Amino acid sequence: MMTYTPLRVTLMLALLFIAASFLGGTAVRSMLGFSDDLTIEGDAQIVRTAPVDVGGGWEAYGGDKGGNRYSAATQINIDNVDQLSIAWIHHSGALDGKSDADRSKSALQTTPILVEGSLVFCTQFNEVIAVDPGSGAEKWRYDPKVPTASNPANQYTCRGVSYWKDGAAEADAKCATRLFTGTVDARLIALDAKTGEPCEEFGENGTQRIQPSITLRWPGEFQITSAPAIIGDTVVTGTSIGDNLRTDAPKGTVFAFDTRTGAIKWTFDPLSGSPDIRGGHSNVWSTIAVDEERKLVIIPTSSPSPDYYGGNRVGDNLYANSVVALNGDDGTVAWHFQTVHHDVWDYDLPAQPGLYQVWREGKAHDVVAQVTKTGLLFVLDRETGKPFLPIEERAVPQGAEKGEVLSPTQPFPVNTPAIVPDRVDPSDAFGITFWDRWACKAQLESLRAEGLFTPPTIQGTLSLPFTGGGANWGSAAFDPNRNLLVVNMNNVGQYMRLQPSTTESAKANKISDDDEFAPMEGAPYGMSRAMLLSPLGLPCTPPPWGILAGIDLDSGKIVWRKALGTTEDVAPGGLALKLGTPALGGPIVTAGGLVFIGATSDHYLRAFNVVTGNELWKGRLPAGGQATPMSYVWKGRQYVVIAAGGASNMGSKLGDNIVAFALPE
Template identity: 40%
Template sequence: MLSAGAQDGSWAYYGQDAGGRRYSALKQINDHNVAGLKVAWTYRTGELATYEGTHALAKAAFESTPILIGRTLYLSTPSDRVIAVDAATGQQRWVYDPKVNLHDDHSEITSRGVAYWPAKGGGPLFGNGSVTNGEPGRIFIGTLDGRLIALDATTGKPAADFGKDGAVDLRAGVGDDIAETSPPVVTGDLVIVGSSLGDNYRFDYPQGVVRAYNVRTGKLVWSWNPIPTDPADSAYASWQGPKAHQSGAANAWSILSVDAARDLLFVPTTSPSPDYYGGERKGSNLYANSIVALRASTGKRIWSFQVVHHDLWDFDIAAQPMLVDIDRGGKKIGAVVVGTKMGHIFVLDRETGQSLFPVEERPVPASTVKGEEAWPTQPFPVLPAPLGIQGLSVADAWGPTEEDAAEARRRITSYRSQGPFTPPSPEGSIMAPGNVGGINWSGMCYDPVNDWLITNINLIPAVIRMLPRDSVDIVERADASVMRAETGRQLGTPYVMKRDYLIKVDMRGIVMQVKPPWGTLVAIDLHDGSKKWEVPLGHMMDPARYPDADKWGSINFGGAIVTAGDLIFVAASMDGHFRAFDRRTGKVLWDYALPAAGQATPMTYSLDGKQYVVIAAGGHGKLRTRQGDYVIAFAIK
């Protein structure tokens, strides 16, 4: 059954509907006429000017997906400015700036969007935005500095009766490290938030409490902690050690999903802190790295399903859980689809958490790090078959020249590599997939007419070294590659983490050291879990210099959407192009070079009989893609 928004051409949630399916029944733009898609309007946010005098540009990523309410698009910028524009013309209606201090050391500088509450009797969700009872709808945003802000949807002014002067301090009583990078979720009269944490710095980060607030007053209604603190909780014993229950994180930094009819909230949790050492938290660490179903109205846990036991790989559930109705023998089954960085896809019964496809617990390698106890098995879905890289050998070494390939072979040979759950080690372990591999925050989309899941994935191995804290300086002086690697201090543990990737950076830019493809777009039939097709997504090496580069794919961030016009729209790749693919075959039907890279998920809507497709094009500082401040709408002219 299609949601109201999918049927009438609206887009009122980050993921189109509250279950994140990112499907639209619109088909004015379709596989027959998409070649005629042209720019309808362009809006400039002015965001880059806000970074002047700071180092924000190096971390900033424009990852926002606008939502459509009435005739207005609402979006957020990396610095949490909220902007309302006319959806037909791109003309600015208002801007709200929460004045986030960009001089602070934010782990990420991004905001993926905002959420809307329609107000009872107020402006209808899919209507013209008029207010019928004097109570306007509200726009909610969570900020990098840990505030939950409510804005009048009509004026952009803070709602004075929400919290203090329109804001709730999410850090109060929890910790100064709490940030928000994903939109809140609104259900009934509750606005619900998880949190984002830079969780490799120390052991005792704030715990990833999920909280629900009253949409009018900002009063806390309930909270749920993914790290059990009550010995009566059956999961309490899965955290072992004198400091285990002091572990931090296991937070939900991605988008939460809601099944309002069932009063269920689906929470995708992450690794406990720190990501790569669990000696202080032995055991399986239940509720971390899990999809958890909570009663949305009360926060009571209904069920949970753990996708990684005792995470040592930063295998957060980064994608929004996707709520779909799968046709099995003529009967619709409510399911929640969980996409993971491992490339594993779990399809679970929405009410019970039971898997609808076989899942096997398989043995995985033991840790060689003193004090660590890797969990002896991990869950592997039999169907759908795991996507992307599932381990690496020297045969996978690659380079554009024989000299590059030889260097890649030497490097791979020097590391431990025993499959997708190879634990970190002192000599360095290959994580294949890595922490940005598989299905990241880009997430998935779903075609309900054909029961197809579509997702873009990364195929990028990482290398993790665990160095005793007292020997880090000695190792760095002896090995330049260790010096360049990202450092996780992991304070409160005996080890410092060093993270690198199987790439080299020289005058040519990023040169991959594993064979392509490095990013693909995939379609899976959820009737039987079979793969329908898989194609490269974009390119990251210069096609003029490397003629086959367009077959190699690209590291990608930003998701895809699917429409009844048999089209898949996705940008995401490092080449800065926006593309439309044929849903049935994966063939590229339309390609547009954006003025800045599109590391965001697009959206589509219909207004005055015309269908628009919109993408935020602002680039990604950490990926070093072309940056800007564009919001671009396309239509058939």
């Protein structure tokens, strides 16, 4: 899972504000040795016209079932994007009446879909709402009445709903088209897509409850956060499970149900590849991809429990930390590729596998592109799971603590370097004063830091990228005209430290929100971790702390990289230094030559030129935009829509807004 501690930079940037008052923003950036534009290594070249079956609508969370996050709409383009303005805003009221404790564990991360003449989305607390696509006027809503005060391990959130059309039903029959949504208390719910009423024949009165493999320690240990996958007449879901509490944890089973009745069709346990393993998890908490033609369900799996010690699970832990292609009919494994062997870094796969069509020498190739927390990009052949772009095993640091057995090598892509760095020399520690920088330098010097896959230690280990990425659940977008994958990544560090277990630590039953401690019951160590910050609260790693990049999937070459986000909404006085900020949420691409993304710590939706990565426009949001946008055409007008409700774990402003931008009528 992803853990993300707020950077608390409002007060911490005070000295930067003072410096800027005297020197100006450009001078401050020069003083810090930072350039707005990172290295541009090439140009994106148009190679063909996008396939007709990609980008025609937005019927799935990722635009389509393969997660292209691409719209073929061209009304909004590089020539007129600067004319965008807010067309409408919908307020869900999701936070009304909620306790401070529940609000402080919430995040609006939804991406709407356009189905049955409605724009449909879910709120932080799992209400499903349909609005008019042209005005934002509410048409209906369904409230599953999720329990509050359940302390969900991974926030109150819902990233999306899924759509299914019953080919055997009369068009006007109830539930001839259905929406599926998961909840914080692990229910899978089927609704009539036109009315929002429960489909009573599905499960029990429209609900199928997902059962954990063992008794939960507290109600929020086990939940559903991502939109279910639909393949044929089957709906598939994974679960999000709290990390690091215990070795003997719930299993990360993937469940497949009949879309009409809710009857179980098959299950897949990602730990089945390691039958001798003692423990649980290796769950699928992010978004699943579907290849309808090949009848494949392609899942991104996480690490076994606990995250930072694997003495109970010696070996590579097959199917964990892997892209796994399952046969949609029975859940058997068609192929798999493991991105991290024997994970002890919490480097689970956080993003939807991208099912793209890449052109090389005039021939189309179906691939799976997986972005990762480590900052690495793996591109696989979709038929076989073998590398499409070359991958090699490289030796990695060894010398773990007693009881641990590390993998001697890890897979690395050959053509594409890490999109964000995996190490920082202490002499390059960031700081806006000598004192600040010295403190960061001392912290870095105290940690074991040998690059990616340096093992967790009692001494303390640098984790860079940190457990929030690199990439995260926002996933990547793909421009099929240019073979160009676009992804945003975080560039901040974290320390992690193993602590010999004690009776007191074993009594802990959850992870704290600040400097985290987790007991990892059943392991000989507990774990603590925290963002690596200066005394003023700024990241010790040099900026940019958030980047947006474009990668050519034919060659693997990084085409461009740009700093993403400013300090405007976290610095005193609204000082907007383009240092890049950590971001949650992902990009989309449109045929108008644009990349749209929110996600950053400042409250904007931005548009970039897909060829150069240059920023062309930004639109102010009423709250944090920690979500992935989408785009559609309704009655001849193109809209770009994003949820702006913030995320408590980023410290951004909370809200209940769905915001639509469009050109003037």
